[in-house]
Amino acid sequence: MTSSENNGFGLDQDWGFPENFDHVAFFIGDYESSRISIKEFIDSMSFIVDKYVLQHPKDKEKVEKYLSKLYLRYKNTYNL
Numbered sequence: 001m002t003s004s005e006n007n008g009f010g011l012d013q014d015w016g017f018p019e020n021f022d023h024v025a026f027f028i029g030d031y032e033s034s035r036i037s038i039k040e041f042i043d044s045m046s047f048i049v050d051k052y053v054l055q056h057p058k059d060k061e062k063v064e065k066y067l068s069k070l071y072l073r074y075k076n077t078y079n080l
Contacts, residue, residue, distance in 0.1 A: 009041075038078045042071055 024041040
């Protein structure tokens, strides 16, 4: 997924072999800049969603729906 031009992160669907997915990789251009665990990524996204909803309460249901989908996608595989 690209968050802005030449910056992004990779989840399992972005990998050539999704069964080997065990971390979220961040990229600047074509280079991996850093990585964090799936749990750390979901915890970070949860924090961001909480802060976003404070500023945009009308989007709460929509944004929390996507966070829930993210959590459900990985909870069993990565013991979240």
